[in-house]
Amino acid sequence: QQQVKQSPQSLIVQKGGIPIINCAYENTAFDYFPWYQQFPGKGPALLIAIRPDVSEKKEGRFTISFNKSAKQFSLHIMDSQPGDSATYFCAAGYNTDKHIFGTGTRLQVFP
Amino acid sequence: GAGVSQSPRYKVAKRGQDVALRCDPISGHVSLFWYQQALGQGPEFLTYFQNEAQLDKSGLPSDRFFAERPEGSVSTLKIQRTQQEDSAVYLCASSFRKGASIYFGEGSWLTVV
Numbered sequence: 060q061q062q063v064k065q066s067p068q069s070l071i072v073q074k075g076g077i078p079i080i081n082c083a084y085e086n087t088a089f090d091y092f093p094w095y096q097q098f099p100g101k102g103p104a105l106l107i108a109i110r111p112d113v114s115e116k117k118e119g120r121f122t123i124s125f126n127k128s129a130k131q132f133s134l135h136i137m138d139s140q141p142g143d144s145a146t147y148f149c150a151a152g153y154n155t156d157k158h159i160f161g162t163g164t165r166l167q168v169f170p
Numbered sequence: 171g172a173g174v175s176q177s178p179r180y181k182v183a184k185r186g187q188d189v190a191l192r193c194d195p196i197s198g199h200v201s202l203f204w205y206q207q208a209l210g211q212g213p214e215f216l217t218y219f220q221n222e223a224q225l226d227k228s229g230l231p232s233d234r235f236f237a238e239r240p241e242g243s244v245s246t247l248k249i250q251r252t253q254q255e256d257s258a259v260y261l262c263a264s265s266f267r268k269g270a271s272i273y274f275g276e277g278s279w280l281t282v283v
Contacts, residue, residue: 065212095274102174102261102274103213148212156201156268157226160212 061086063151065161072139073169080164081133082149089151093158094123094134097146106147107134139168172196174275176262182281183252191247191278195264202245203272204237205261213261219245220268252282 064083072078084092090111095103109116109123109132116123120137136143146165150158175194183189195202200221205213206229215229221242230237234252239245249256259277 100276102263102276104274105271108271150212157203157215157218157229158205158213158272160214162212163210 061159063149063159063161065149065164067164068162069165069167071167071169074140076139076168078136078139078143078166078168079133080147080149080166081131082151082161083129083131084151084159085130086151087130089153089159091152092123092125092132093150093152094121095148095150095160097148097163103148136166139166141168141170144168174262174264174273176260176275176278178278179276180279180281182283185252185254185282187252187282188248188250189252189280191249191260191262191280193245193247193262193264193275195243195245195262196266196273199264199266199273200242201265201268201270201272202239203263203265204245204247205263205274206231207259207261207277209258216247216260249280252280254282256280257282 093108094106097103107118107121122135125132146163149161152158177192202219204216207213217237218226219239234250236248261277263272263274265272
């Protein structure tokens with residue numbers, strides 16, 4: 060019940076494409092759903108987060124879509140750039156405390 | 171400092187050796203977290219402090235793992251009698267207060283040989 064399932068494991072898009080990464084959770088007590096970006100050799104960095112009282116949130120080129128009834132949420136990256144190439148992790152948690160992370164999606168954006 | 175600072179960045183330990191990993195959170199941050207990240211995996215929660223109080227240690231994998239934050243700022247994660255399965259990146263994170271965004275350090279890479 061504590062798992063967060065993330066897909067796909069890897070994703071390759073061309074510059075300007077819109078990669079979409081999906082996550083599903085089981086525990087309805089989770090109330091905070093962040094996405095993190097991680098470059099090799101670096102720690103995860105918070106990109107954007109959403110709470111279950113909204114269905115969508117946009118920050119710059121990043122959008123989270125949230126479906127509370129399906130217990131799913133996804134990250135969309137608009138107008139993707141080669142600099143977006145990184146590993147992306149979804150997570151779920153209680154407030155912003157203890158996170159349960161997904162297994163990660165390695166994104167490659169080719170010029 | 172400007173961010174969460176961890177040391178050492180890289181540590182090679184012989185099996186059975188004790189190691190200590192240090193975390194300097196962002197100044198003024200009261201919440202501090204330790205996570206373990208195995209190669210190719212997502213981070214897994216180890217433990218959580220609010221100031222000097224360890225409020226959750228449910229993720230510590232065994233009694234060989236011990237964390238402390240005696241003065242509510244710097245934290246140390248200690249691993250006794252290291253084993254090969256302890257090889258991972260140990261990430262420290264902090265937040266200004268309960269409910270605020272979490273900031274991760276770059277991690278301490280531990281290899282047990």
